[in-house]
Amino acid sequence: MTITLEKPITFSLVGQRANNEDFVLQVNEQSRLFIVCDGIGGWDRGEVASQLVGESVARYFQQHPQEDLREEYLAAALSSAYLALAGYLQHNPLVNKLGTTLALLYLHGRGATVVHVGDSRVYHLRAGQVLFQTQDHKYVRELVADGIITEAQALTHPRRNTLSRSVGAESGQPLPKMDKPDITHLTDIRAGDCFFLCTDGVLEQIDPRTLEVVFTQNISPAEKVDQILLRCQDKTRDNYSGCLVAVKSVEGAGSGQSHELFSRTLQNNILTQLRNME
Secondary structure (H helix, E strand, O other): OEEEEOOOEEEEEOOOOOOOOEEEOOOOOOOOEEEEEEEOOOOOOHHHHHHHHHHHHHHHHHHOOOOOOOHHHHHHHHHHHHHHHHHHHHHOOOOOEEEEOEEEEEEEOOEEEEEEEOOOEEEEEEOOEEEEEOOOOEHHHHHHHOOOOOHHHHHHOOOOOOEOOOEEEEOOOOOOOEOOOEEEEEOOOOOOOEEEEEOHHHHOOOOHHHHHHHHHOOOOHHHHHHHHHHHHOOOOOOOEEEEEEEEEEEEOOOOOOOOOOEOHHHHHHHHHHHHHHO
16 A cells, blocks of 8 residues: 655653653654654663664664565664664663663555554544554553552552563663564554554643544644643643654555554564674
């Protein structure tokens, strides 16, 4: 399929923090790769981690253009990010550990591929309805899934903001800290669809229901982003960043919606790539 886009809208604001540790890849209507990262709070130099990972993955895609995103390709792209973190630690001995989330959308001839690690999200919306959203990699979410705590208890749990997965590296480790990503392939892309990537600062004020209300309105992509920013302004404590990708037209669209999840095999491929690069 051939996907034509409206001009993507990006934003990244500091919120009530002292500095901005988010990263948003700069894009235009010809872009097919979209990335949002959020440096982990409490770790060293979150702004460095998010930028290194976002730019490393983007650079790999640019230098090795590929239409069919096989696991080996994605493993190599993510390996480049882990190695960038490890290289920074090696040259900056006073820094102990770096980590970030990663939310990635890639549009191609077979649809869209979504890659995510952590709690930055990717949404796929149509006519104001959320068709797909990534699932946060958080400690409390795993406790709820295992039946250890309830949804209500998760809201006040002392570790409710702790990530269970991230893209990170620590000094003194032979290999970077490597958590498995979730990869989803979406084939049902239509004109008028929107993809929205965002960091968790946006989610302080925008839940899926609120997002559907915004995207139901017959307004431009820029006006939709204005609605989101209005809700976050002066209220969101964290940095808040995002990227809205609106589909203008689709030729040769696929039929049906398929979700293919890869985790363990891809994780092993990344480890193999990293060992080969040592």
